[in-house]
Amino acid sequence: MTGEDDAVAADAGTAWRRIADDLACSIGKGEYGQGDTLPAATALAERYGVHRHTVRQAFRHLAEQGLVTVSRGRGTQVNARRVPYPIGKRVSLRANLGRLGLVGSSAVLAVEQVAGEGEICRTLGVAEGAPLWRLQGLSLADGTPMGTGTHFLSAARFPEFDSAYREAEGSMTGAFKACGITDYVRLSTRLSARLASEREAELLAIEPGAPVMVSVAVDALPDLTPIHLVSSVFAGERMEMVVEPFAE
Numbered sequence: 001m002t003g004e005d006d007a008v009a010a011d012a013g014t015a016w017r018r019i020a021d022d023l024a025c026s027i028g029k030g031e032y033g034q035g036d037t038l039p040a041a042t043a044l045a046e047r048y049g050v051h052r053h054t055v056r057q058a059f060r061h062l063a064e065q066g067l068v069t070v071s072r073g074r075g076t077q078v079n080a081r082r083v084p085y086p087i088g089k090r091v092s093l094r095a096n097l098g099r100l101g102l103v104g105s106s107a108v109l110a111v112e113q114v115a116g117e118g119e120i121c122r123t124l125g126v127a128e129g130a131p132l133w134r135l136q137g138l139s140l141a142d143g144t145p146m147g148t149g150t151h152f153l154s155a156a157r158f159p160e161f162d163s164a165y166r167e168a169e170g171s172m173t174g175a176f177k178a179c180g181i182t183d184y185v186r187l188s189t190r191l192s193a194r195l196a197s198e199r200e201a202e203l204l205a206i207e208p209g210a211p212v213m214v215s216v217a218v219d220a221l222p223d224l225t226p227i228h229l230v231s232s233v234f235a236g237e238r239m240e241m242v243v244e245p246f247a248e
Contacts, residue, residue, distance in 0.1 A: 018048075019054070020059075020062055035078060037075040041055040067079060069205075082240040083097065084100075090186060094106075094173070104139065106137050106139050108136075108137055108166055108169065108170045111166065112133075113133060113134070115131065124153070126154050130156065133158065135162070137151070137170040152230070153228050161175060161179060164176075184219050184221055184222070184228070186217060186220075187219060187226060190215070191215055192214045193236070195210065204235045215231070216232075217232070
């Protein structure tokens with residue numbers, strides 16, 4: 001590589017940072033508000049005199065900071081602040097959203113009965129191969145996808161949970177109430193992070209490979225009998241987990 005090539009590479013390395021800093025400053029000043037779409041990469045590339053790939057690197061950096069969401073066909077949009085999701089003795093996304101003035105809703109994606117396997121059966125205290133409900137849903141805040149979850153419950157314990165889940169429009173709390181369970185507690189929550197798959201990105205309206213938070217949680221009756229295991233994937237730029245071990 002020649003000295004001229006080194007200089008070009010160095011310029012590109014600092015240009016994306018300058019563009020990202022300028023855009024972050026504009027967002028901070030309110031020049032771009034929640035839901036606004038930033039100028040296209042081609043327009044910014046012309047403004048700054050750089051290649052559009054340099055602008056896209058700036059967009060990726062802003063997305064990693066949680067300031068924007070880069071979506072296919074929708075451009076780069078300014079995010080709302082992350083929604084806090086308290087994890088305490090009792091966990092309800094809709095209740096959490098309601099306290100923030102947001103409308104929580106759910107969509108039922110799939111309902112099926114499967115033969116239980118491995119750790120799921122051990123966690124729920126049922127025999128290997130026992131029939132389980134496998135339910136998939138999507139959680140939204142003011143219509144924006146926040147997370148998608150896969151739920152497992154004993155079909156023998158809850159023989160009509162499929163109907164209750166559909167009638168409750170994807171609300172687990174509503175479905176449990178319909179089955180006579182008026183109170184349940186969070187037994188455990190395991191949190192990790194990874195990159196979104198193509199399917200997860202489609203459901204959450206984020207880019208494939210965007211960071212997501214993964215939660216594997218177990219709910220139990222007040223006597224601590226496990227009744228529900230859910231594996232959830234949340235859009236990293238829209239949610240933050242707040243651990244409150246003594247909160248109700």
